Amino acid sequence: MLQALVRAIQLPDLRRRILFTLGMLLIFRMIAHIPVPNINPGALDQLREALAGNQLAQLLNIFAGGALQNFSVAAMGVYPYITASIIMQLLQPLIPALQELRKEGEQGRIRLHRYQMWLTIPLAYLQAYGQTLTLERTVNPTNDPFQSLFRSSFDLFGNFLPTFTILTSMVAGTMFLVWLGEQINERGIGQGISVIIFGGIVSGLPGLIVQGFQISQAGDLGTFIGIISFIAIGLLTIVGIVLIQEGQRRIPVQYAKRVRGNKVYGGQSSHIPMKVNMAGMIPLIFAQSVIIFPGIVASWFYQPGAEGIGNMIAGFFFNTFNPTGVGGGFVYMSLLFLLTVGFTYFYTMVLFQQQDIPENLQRNGGFIPGIRPGKTTAQYLTKVLNRITLAGALFLGLIAVLPFITQSITGLQLGLGSTALLIVVGVAVDTMRQLESQLVMRDYEGFLSR
Template identity: 35%
Template sequence: MLKTLINAFKIKDIKNRIFFTFFILVVVRLGAQLPIPGVSRDVFTAWFESQTSGAFDFFDAMTGGSFTQFSIFALNITPYITSSIIMQLMTIAIPKLEEMQKDGEDGRKKIREYTRYVTIALALIEGFAMGFGLYRSGSLMHNSALDIVMVTAALVAGSCLVMWMGEQITDKGVGNGISIILLINIISTIPNDFKVLYDKFMSGKNVVKAGLAGIIILAVILFIVIFVIYLQDGERRIPVQYSKKVVGRKLVGGSTSSIPLKVNTAGVIPIIFASSIMSLPGMIVGFLGKTPGGIPGHILATLNSSNWCRISQPVYSIGLLIYIVLVVFFAYFYTSITFNPLEVADNMKKQGGFIPGIRPGKPTSDYLNKILSNIIFIGAIGLIIVAIIPIFCAGVFGVNVSFGGTSLIIIVGVVLETLKQIESLMLVRHYKGFLND
């Protein structure tokens, strides 16, 4: 990895792309500190700390602390991520969008345009909800309708600006812009997380106990990182043989290829979906400022991840079982809408390809379905292991950190993908140099 970066800085074009990406990220982090006029940060921070929903912690990590700061980038890239997922689902459900997706670069540009419109709509809804919530709590300067409009406009403008900067990174920088911004947001919260771990396990202890605690913490983090790397890079290669055929007077074909099926086919999406569904009731109640008691209160406590794995309240860990079921379900669901074994089998048949020992057509599709089902289950178990470790630590030891589980999957995935793109840019550069010579 270090060697790739060193070599990249030797090539002027790639070096300029890296510096451009760095400049945009600096602007993003500066924007995360700019407050929205007319809103008291202290009041909003106090409200945030009074909430116990794990969703707000993850949401704040995705925004790089912009949410708790209630800056103009408080919504950050979350509306864009949500709109991208919605558009991906709609592409499967709506035939016209599916055709557009297959219509080459022009179709994909149109879908990206629709994604921007959905992003603005979601930002308007979320911005108004937050502005109205602050109005109800009396946290705005004049507590008037104009203040609500001002807060909504600032949040929408901030979200659109971050979306635009992400697209600029994609076009003129390195990596996927939105993913890079998400990465730097999560990384920005890590120093504070290490401080939390230090205060909890090392501060005030003697040298031996503090050192042992530090070694254990580093070992757990290292294990999770290595595990996530294997989970992200792991794949099952299905061999494909192409039959020979006569074209004109030549005999072509007969090559061997493979279909790479990733172990973690759905990425971090199952965890995001499951976490969103589990935390949505708590978020709604938090914004409304109501704390229900009785059975509704116990249901909300069961859905709240901060109550799981607590020895004093084991009944609330039922929510963890529901969470695991949802992760497995969404792993299968998301993969089923993004990978179509029947379509792959038909394309292979048209091109004269076949899997050795498997007849073309439906038998190939059934074989891919069987292999895919096993791989999805293994990937889902891997996701659950990564997600449960920080939940277990929070429940048993009372330590809440944002870089565990989902965040590490995002960090590792984005870093690996960005390095691959840098390597591909270097490869293209060498090819161009060879042709120019």
């Protein structure tokens, strides 16, 4: 891997791509420190304390590269774009017009991408309003103007213009990050949106290391052992992520010979790579967002110590769907594990159906040895996919609850969750694979030029 990176730096065109990618990441980190208009700098410390007890906010802060704790224009990161991408993928099997666009090749892909960008904007406004309102009520539950995150009240109806300005600046920051990701796709190395998320997570590693060093200096022998255990669990998690992400079952495929004129086509053998974790990190995002949402809504109505049936119901949901709630830890972990496993199967089947592998095989004269083409092939591939997805689904479920298990074993919570590790390792492996493919392509070009 290091040898491939050194070779890439030595080639002028690849060196330009790498430097361009690093430049886009530098711009992203600069944007992450530009605050939204009307922000109250004195309330940012209270915001950081509020983020420490909000799991959904921590997840969004990871995707935004720490921009949420600074309440910058990039506080939402590229999460609205990811949400729009997921929605478009789920709608394609349900809407025939979108299915036809997907089959039209490059032109259809461009139109689908345009629809995805249009969908991102209203989703970004909705997330900006909900996210800002939640944090404002968390930091300032009594509506005290001196404790507010903003210099003027955040009220879309009573104080429209300043509030709309804040929301628009956050939406503009998200769309600018999406544009940076597209520039990386065209002129850099790696998948642009994933690289942006990767850069945000990695930028927080120095602070995490300093935090761990401070804990080890101030703690006793038990704390030191806890840090060593935390590092060991993290390394084992990285190894497991690599094995699962790279794991696949290869289904052999044979192509029949076809004669067209004086030429013979086909007759070669190939394989279908069925990945153990085809869904990637999406099921984790689904599960964490769904399970935390009831607790977030309940927090708007729950007032600790108050009386009344409504407050009691809100307190039940707040504590149940909160990993730190009273009596809700085990229930939260169990639901999170089950939702992650279920979403893994669901999203994997959606992706598999979109690929139309049985139909493409039959159209190109391919078949699996011992399996009849058509419906029988589809049933066979679905059966194989269900079996190998079980390992990937259980692994993702374990990844989802691993931070809580680690905290109970080591007594430490240093802020780098297993979801972040999954993203970092996955993006790093994918980027290095693309870099090596670029090197192979240039080796072929050099061979042909000779």
